[in-house]
Amino acid sequence: MKFGVVFFPTVGPEDKPAHQYFDECLRLVDLAEELGYDHVKMVEHYFFAYGGYSPDPVTFLAAAAGRTKRLRLGTSATIPAFVHPVKLAGKLAMLDNISHGRVDAAFGRAFLPDEFKAFGIPMDESRDRFVEGVEAVKLLWTTEDAEWKGTFHEFGPVTLLPRPVQRPHPPVFVTSARSVDSVVAAARAGHHLQTVPNAMTVDELRERVTVFRREWAAAGHDRPGQIHLTFPCVVAEDEGEAIARGRLDEERNTVAISQAVRAWQDTTSTAYPGYEKLADIGKRDLFDQKLADDKLLIGTPDQVAAQLRSIADLYGDDLTLSLGIHSGHLPVEQAETTLRLLADRVIPHLRREP
Amino acid sequence: MKFGVVFFPTVGPEDKPAHQYFDECLRLVDLAEELGYDHVKMVEHYFFAYGGYSPDPVTFLAAAAGRTKRLRLGTSATIPAFVHPVKLAGKLAMLDNISHGRVDAAFGRAFLPDEFKAFGIPMDESRDRFVEGVEAVKLLWTTEDAEWKGTFHEFGPVTLLPRPVQRPHPPVFVTSARSVDSVVAAARAGHHLQTVPNAMTVDELRERVTVFRREWAAAGHDRPGQIHLTFPCVVAEDEGEAIARGRLDEERNTVAISQAVRAWQDTTSTAYPGYEKLADIGKRDLFDQKLADDKLLIGTPDQVAAQLRSIADLYGDDLTLSLGIHSGHLPVEQAETTLRLLADRVIPHLRREP
Ligand SMILES: [Ca+2]
Ligand SMILES: [Ca+2]
Ligand SMILES: [Ca+2]
Ligand SMILES: [Ca+2]
Ligand SMILES: [Ca+2]
Numbered sequence: 001m002k003f004g005v006v007f008f009p010t011v012g013p014e015d016k017p018a019h020q021y022f023d024e025c026l027r028l029v030d031l032a033e034e035l036g037y038d039h040v041k042m043v044e045h046y047f048f049a050y051g052g053y054s055p056d057p058v059t060f061l062a063a064a065a066g067r068t069k070r071l072r073l074g075t076s077a078t079i080p081a082f083v084h085p086v087k088l089a090g091k092l093a094m095l096d097n098i099s100h101g102r103v104d105a106a107f108g109r110a111f112l113p114d115e116f117k118a119f120g121i122p123m124d125e126s127r128d129r130f131v132e133g134v135e136a137v138k139l140l141w142t143t144e145d146a147e148w149k150g151t152f153h154e155f156g157p158v159t160l161l162p163r164p165v166q167r168p169h170p171p172v173f174v175t176s177a178r179s180v181d182s183v184v185a186a187a188r189a190g191h192h193l194q195t196v197p198n199a200m201t202v203d204e205l206r207e208r209v210t211v212f213r214r215e216w217a218a219a220g221h222d223r224p225g226q227i228h229l230t231f232p233c234v235v236a237e238d239e240g241e242a243i244a245r246g247r248l249d250e251e252r253n254t255v256a257i258s259q260a261v262r263a264w265q266d267t268t269s270t271a272y273p274g275y276e277k278l279a280d281i282g283k284r285d286l287f288d289q290k291l292a293d294d295k296l297l298i299g300t301p302d303q304v305a306a307q308l309r310s311i312a313d314l315y316g317d318d319l320t321l322s323l324g325i326h327s328g329h330l331p332v333e334q335a336e337t338t339l340r341l342l343a344d345r346v347i348p349h350l351r352r353e354p
Numbered sequence: 355m356k357f358g359v360v361f362f363p364t365v366g367p368e369d370k371p372a373h374q375y376f377d378e379c380l381r382l383v384d385l386a387e388e389l390g391y392d393h394v395k396m397v398e399h400y401f402f403a404y405g406g407y408s409p410d411p412v413t414f415l416a417a418a419a420g421r422t423k424r425l426r427l428g429t430s431a432t433i434p435a436f437v438h439p440v441k442l443a444g445k446l447a448m449l450d451n452i453s454h455g456r457v458d459a460a461f462g463r464a465f466l467p468d469e470f471k472a473f474g475i476p477m478d479e480s481r482d483r484f485v486e487g488v489e490a491v492k493l494l495w496t497t498e499d500a501e502w503k504g505t506f507h508e509f510g511p512v513t514l515l516p517r518p519v520q521r522p523h524p525p526v527f528v529t530s531a532r533s534v535d536s537v538v539a540a541a542r543a544g545h546h547l548q549t550v551p552n553a554m555t556v557d558e559l560r561e562r563v564t565v566f567r568r569e570w571a572a573a574g575h576d577r578p579g580q581i582h583l584t585f586p587c588v589v590a591e592d593e594g595e596a597i598a599r600g601r602l603d604e605e606r607n608t609v610a611i612s613q614a615v616r617a618w619q620d621t622t623s624t625a626y627p628g629y630e631k632l633a634d635i636g637k638r639d640l641f642d643q644k645l646a647d648d649k650l651l652i653g654t655p656d657q658v659a660a661q662l663r664s665i666a667d668l669y670g671d672d673l674t675l676s677l678g679i680h681s682g683h684l685p686v687e688q689a690e691t692t693l694r695l696l697a698d699r700v701i702p703h704l705r706r707e708p
């Protein structure tokens with residue numbers, strides 16, 4: 001297993017100023033670099049405390065690139081539907097050059113009605129825009145005199161500058177993996193998988209990772225398929241402290257997502273079957289169940305080590321875990337404690353034997 | 355006078371890899387921070403060696419923000435016509451937060467037919483898109499529940515996150531200042547002026563700075579108007595070396611712009627009167643004349659100091675100069691020499707007495 005950090009702010013201006021939040025994140029970036037973590041990632045969302053401090057993940061990742069040498073830099077995810085492919089391909093290629101080839105490019109469909117509304121994009125087009133956007137970006141990254149005639153964009157022949165450092169292009173991940181079909185499509189296309197165990201049952205996730213590995217192998221790609229799983233994570237020496245912090249953080253995150261999905265009360269889209277139920281998300285309190293199901297990594301170093309062994313048993317041990325350690329509600333020192341305890345007392349005992 | 359650095363790459367993949375160019379720029383950023391320069395800036399262009407390594411200036415500036423504490427960070431310029439206002443306002447606001455309020459936001463109309471073509475934007479709409487884009491960005495930066503119903507965009511009510519650190523918003527500069535009317539409009543709107551002496555005659559520039567100062571004063575803004583002028587700059591101990599380097603750089607820059615404006619051979623736009631003549635730009639060799647007119651700052655420390663005194667006499671001494679010291683064709687060490695000689699031997703003798 002590899003381990004990194006995903007930043008998903010759920011604070012707004014009343015909770016913590018954005019400049020303070022970013023200072024804290026960059027402090028954690030420096031610590032993650034020092035401690036040997038694999039990556040840092042940043043989300044893309046708008047308008048709400050739920051991720052809204054980061055409408056452009058590349059901007060944050062570039063600041064991280066400017067002060068690190070080793071960490072990989074991931075979008076988690078970026079949304080092709082909201083931007084022209086030339087802009088998206090261009091800024092990711094700049095980041096890949098500035099960082100000397102450290103970009104992991106995860107793309108998502110997005111799912112918040114207010115975001116689509118602000119950009120004037122019908123939600124029913126989201127899958128088609130996602131597919132077209134990812135393909136157009138890959139074409140721009142890899143092809144001189146690229147020409148594109150799609151449903152939503154038409155351009156070329158143009159030759160993108162700069163071209164990415166990583167050849168043929170940065171690893172592409174997809175996060176739109178609720179349906180098994182989209183997992184199959186991703187594996188066949190050579191797109192890696194980034195997903196959130198919290199958003200499905202244990203059995204659903206097992207099925208998806210199994211299908212992904214099978215389809216990836218069948219496709220005969222010349223590189224291993226990557227599965228990145230995102231987990232909220234709080235580690236402390238004292239179990240009671242870890243649980244209290246983790247519970248508070250989960251409560252605040254639930255409040256934030258509840259605000260962001262409120263528009264699903266009045267929205268239905270055939271492209272998002274079942275999403276109208278998201279409007280009820282704040283009514284559930286599933287902390288204890290989620291913890292028991294290892295969807296939250298919370299506890300002492302020994303407890304979290306046991307959770308990680310369960311996760312390896314459930315989903316395989318060739319996983320990369322992205323840890324949500326700093327939504328902004330807990331003091332940054334507690335996120336530092338989590339990173340240090342994992343690096344000192346948990347991760348060294350989990351590495352696969354060579 | 356204040357002094358900073360503007361990066362305008364005119365190298366392509368055959369000249370220097372983009373990762374090397376950005377490494378060199380970040381090395382110059384560190385030196386500029388150390389030597390007390392005022393700012394660094396980055397251009398936005400596409401597809402051609404002429405600026406094309408930087409399709410997204412905010413990405414580069416964020417990398418600079420991640421490793422500096424003091425330098426201001428300027429777009430030079432960014433183009434509202436090619437991006438949704440929510441994206442542009444959002445990433446500039448992220449940069450303003452990450453940098454603790456160091457953003458100077460310059461916006462431009464753009465003028466290269468191939469760029470407009472790739473984005474599917476008619477050139478004749480460029481002024482209207484520029485005006486609408488800048489106003490929409492300012493509304494998003496300053497207003498809760500912002501609503502916009504424009505010609506090209508419609509959104510809201512939405513409240514942008516994050517809001518900029520600088521209140522009411524980062525300084526706004528306009529670069530579309532060929533016409534006196536646009537200078538008047540900028541001053542009245544409280545937009546600062548960023549322009550390139552190389553693109554007009556001495557008399558034209560004098561008229562524009564005079565008009566700008568007069569209109570700014572008449573408008574009664576609560577802050578001083580800023581005029582930023584961009585100059586190619588090469589300083590060396592030996593006059594012959596400085597001239598040889600400066601001439602080589604100017605030749606390469608002319609080749610690059612000639613390639614980028616080639617489409618003007620087959621383009622006319624009523625929104626760009628006279629631009630079809632740009633297609634002839636490579637046929638002129640005006641180095642000696644430009645040097646004599648102080649449009650290029652090239653020579654020994656004493657010679658450049660004399661040029662700067664001429665510039666102060668011509669245009670006033672309340673100017674900020676952005677120095678084009680590294681288009682990528684000369685070794686980065688020569689740009690370092692320029693920065694050091696200016697900081698040690700020129701700038702200290704020019705500062706206005708308190
Ligand atoms: Ca809030
Ligand atoms: Ca997402
Ligand atoms: Ca368990
Ligand atoms: Ca070239
Ligand atoms: Ca420009």
Ligand SMILES: [Ca+2]
Pocket residue numbers: 645646647648664
């Ligand atoms: Ca002169």
